[in-house]
Amino acid sequence: MDKLNHSEVINLLIQLCVMLSLGRLLAELARKFKQPAVVGEILAGIILGPTILGNFTPEIFEMLFPSTGASAVVLDGFIQVSVVLLLFIAGLEVDLHIVWQQGKQALYVSLVSLVIPFVAGFIVTWFFPELFDYADEDKRLVFAMFIGTVMSITALPVVARVLMDLEVFKTRMGMLIIASAMIIDLVGWIIFTIILNMMGTNSESLSLSKTIWISIGFTVLMLTIGKGLINKALPWINKRLAWPGGLLSLSLAFCFLGAAFTEYIGIHSIFGAFIIGVALGDSKHLSERAKEIIHQFINNIFAPLFFISIGLGINFIAAFNLQIILVLLVLAFIFKVLGATLGARMGGLPKYESYAVGFGMNTHGTLEVILGAIALQAGLITDEVLVAILVMVVVTIVASAPLMKYCLKFVSSKN
Numbered sequence: 001m002d003k004l005n006h007s008e009v010i011n012l013l014i015q016l017c018v019m020l021s022l023g024r025l026l027a028e029l030a031r032k033f034k035q036p037a038v039v040g041e042i043l044a045g046i047i048l049g050p051t052i053l054g055n056f057t058p059e060i061f062e063m064l065f066p067s068t069g070a071s072a073v074v075l076d077g078f079i080q081v082s083v084v085l086l087l088f089i090a091g092l093e094v095d096l097h098i099v100w101q102q103g104k105q106a107l108y109v110s111l112v113s114l115v116i117p118f119v120a121g122f123i124v125t126w127f128f129p130e131l132f133d134y135a136d137e138d139k140r141l142v143f144a145m146f147i148g149t150v151m152s153i154t155a156l157p158v159v160a161r162v163l164m165d166l167e168v169f170k171t172r173m174g175m176l177i178i179a180s181a182m183i184i185d186l187v188g189w190i191i192f193t194i195i196l197n198m199m200g201t202n203s204e205s206l207s208l209s210k211t212i213w214i215s216i217g218f219t220v221l222m223l224t225i226g227k228g229l230i231n232k233a234l235p236w237i238n239k240r241l242a243w244p245g246g247l248l249s250l251s252l253a254f255c256f257l258g259a260a261f262t263e264y265i266g267i268h269s270i271f272g273a274f275i276i277g278v279a280l281g282d283s284k285h286l287s288e289r290a291k292e293i294i295h296q297f298i299n300n301i302f303a304p305l306f307f308i309s310i311g312l313g314i315n316f317i318a319a320f321n322l323q324i325i326l327v328l329l330v331l332a333f334i335f336k337v338l339g340a341t342l343g344a345r346m347g348g349l350p351k352y353e354s355y356a357v358g359f360g361m362n363t364h365g366t367l368e369v370i371l372g373a374i375a376l377q378a379g380l381i382t383d384e385v386l387v388a389i390l391v392m393v394v395v396t397i398v399a400s401a402p403l404m405k406y407c408l409k410f411v412s413s414k415n
Helices: 006-032 037-048 058-064 070-092 096-127 137-152 156-165 172-199 208-240 245-264 269-281 288-312 322-346 351-361 366-377 383-414
Strands: none
Touching: 006 037, 006 058, 006 070, 006 288, 037 288, 037 366, 037 383, 070 245, 070 269, 070 288, 070 366, 096 137, 096 172, 096 322, 096 351, 137 172, 137 322, 137 366, 156 172, 156 351, 156 383, 172 208, 172 269, 172 322, 172 351, 172 366, 208 245, 208 269, 245 269, 245 288, 288 366, 322 351, 322 383, 351 383, 366 383
């Protein structure tokens, strides 16, 4: 069996040390400015990557992060596991009870705020690919679907944090936004699974129709029978095994099993991890304390590795394309806000609360970054498009809270 040699082990450990240290430092700095940790972690990747370290001291960059060799392969393995775990905790945040409670209103907001930006992103990309400097005719349909999906998703963890900061998380409007974002997450990932299949990156991938049916079948099975089995197993695990070690080990084991299954049938592993997370997180036997431990473990160790790794592979200055950035920002701020606002009005919300829902649902974040990184890895998008997505994510995160606050000011004054 091949093993890392002495110097490769040292190199790998230093890589992890540098990434986690700088990631934590800049995440704390981001929090000081009331921004999510992901903003600081992406910035850490930009500093450690070819944009800054590789530009000013290429010898140190190549020594620290070699592009080939065993330590590079092992680091890539860490990154793959990180993205699977990230989707697992994203699934844990989906509370199906909240979705059902919000009923018709959540359905209006989620569907309209999913369909309008998706269609707008698809049409603009399909008819004007030159706006994205995109010339690959063979992948034009998949690329248009990808841009439409990125435009339509709402970042559930980020918008939850924004609602808590504004102290409206437990209000009717706050619950409506959370429920709608959960529905969009579920539908968005099914769409992205189809896109992954259409990319044809897996030689063993199934046909499109089989992928759709297996995705839907796996989702339904896990959220019914799978959820029931988890509900029966968790009390036994909590009672018989050491807590929280037993719960943590078996939760991650379920996660990896689901991820391996969807990877095996030609769907990306992240989809399996996400659905297992939804089934597990919706169980009444998984306490908030247990969720918090899983979140802390993954958010502070694995999440930084993934977000920093994005910056290690891209020169952000060389790939900065103002035209693509402006196109994505215009699509996000017009069509995503329009769709969510319209959906809220159709659901019966007053005007300014509907505007607040619109700006809240336009919060992009972790999932878009993950989608972009996977699409870049699969050769669907260019470095320029990924950089534009990252800029769009940061701008919408920074803008959402003040814009919502401005709208809610009118709601308060009217009341």
